[in-house]
Amino acid sequence: MNSTETKNELSRREMLITGGKIAAGAAIASMAVLSAVKKSEAYENSGAAVFKYVKLDPQEVGRITYENYFKRWCTSSVIAGFAENLKKKGAAGWNDFPIDAYRWAHGGFAGWGALCGTLPGAGVVIGLVTKDTDVAEAMTNDLAFYYSYTDLPSFTPAKVLKAPIKHMTMSGTPICHISVGKWMRAEGVGFLTNERQERCARVAANVAIEAAGMLNEYHDTGSYKPKHKPLFNVIANGITSQNNCSDCHGQNPPSPRETYESLEK
């Protein structure tokens, strides 16, 4: 399944959910979310005055990210993929960027397996170079969809640095532990292996390439067209969430109604 098919399948699923049993609740929640978002104004981000973005070759961003992974791990390798290329092109703000100041986000926060560290790595760059928080929100939301519903890693390095690997897996979630665990099971290897390091390095490259495509669009057009609706998960499920409910909740996840009803009181 390629990336486009995945996104189409997901869109069909979104429509089924939105058009189905929780439509009424979703409508109520949607209004409440919009109201909450409105109250929480989108900020002009002062970072964009300092950190400039120039158009980059996504494959080159991916290559540098892949090569940096083995000494810097997931988060900082994605940042390095951008920072080193932006520095080479003379973009303001990147000459002495503290790439390793964000290393703690590796392995889902210091190895706690929560959010895959490649995503906040891309988020740091996206947040610093985009002018308002709504654009960064849309890009990171789309990046989470890409990460969760694409077979990864599809990036193939020109020169394999650690070990050849055979499998791609779809995580269904941006959670490090589940994502890497599904891949380890498919590949039949443990976490502390060259193969697993190779896989995470390639996933980091994929995320960096996807983010570079988004930032190039923003550079060229001055805006970004979201592929998915920001805060969709909150609207559909009535809580910050993913769409893999049964992974943890089994066949009887708590009904979004529980929370929508509390809104109607």
Add this chain to the structure above:
Amino acid sequence: MNSTETKNELSRREMLITGGKIAAGAAIASMAVLSAVKKSEAYENSGAAVFKYVKLDPQEVGRITYENYFKRWCTSSVIAGFAENLKKKGAAGWNDFPIDAYRWAHGGFAGWGALCGTLPGAGVVIGLVTKDTDVAEAMTNDLAFYYSYTDLPSFTPAKVLKAPIKHMTMSGTPICHISVGKWMRAEGVGFLTNERQERCARVAANVAIEAAGMLNEYHDTGSYKPKHKPLFNVIANGITSQNNCSDCHGQNPPSPRETYESLEK
């Protein structure tokens, strides 16, 4: 249960796990982790040359964090708690810090419910002001333990800004969705309520206060004494992980042996 008791209880649990059934595997994994860490050198972090930390009053950091939550959400409110205080004290680097450039990390990454956004908020500040990546790793690891095994929120604002709330809950995890979901169930409220916003604002204050204590120790002594062993979860479980295995896996979580055995090949 207060915070000290929680930590003691956890320490006993750590000893039970380490001393028990997976001791042999853990020893092998421990060597492999240390070897992997050694290969991945700790970096001198260039950020610390730019972003200075001066000793702050943790309660004041908490107050500013709490007040900022309602317009900036979790991640940026913790950053604001530090940035606004450091700016006021004239610490280098914080005068025009792009606080909202990190807002995308709210709600577990753009609302995906993964890593609670208060933790990367504190991580950004910790990463920028500490001189090497091992110190930031130790602090963020301890912060994840604090967040997961403390009844929160214990912060009580001098002036309640949204709504009075009754409950504290222990999340057992740094995952946003599980953490806020457990609290919502205890309090009997939905996500899009004033009560839930109040809770997350207070949790953000707690995390900021805890991080301020760590950074004050680092400021005073030039070092930081870890409360918990960094990468403990990876060593104990053979994968980036938390210690709430049965929350998702039920009574039969995959054995760490699966991954340790692949190391012994």
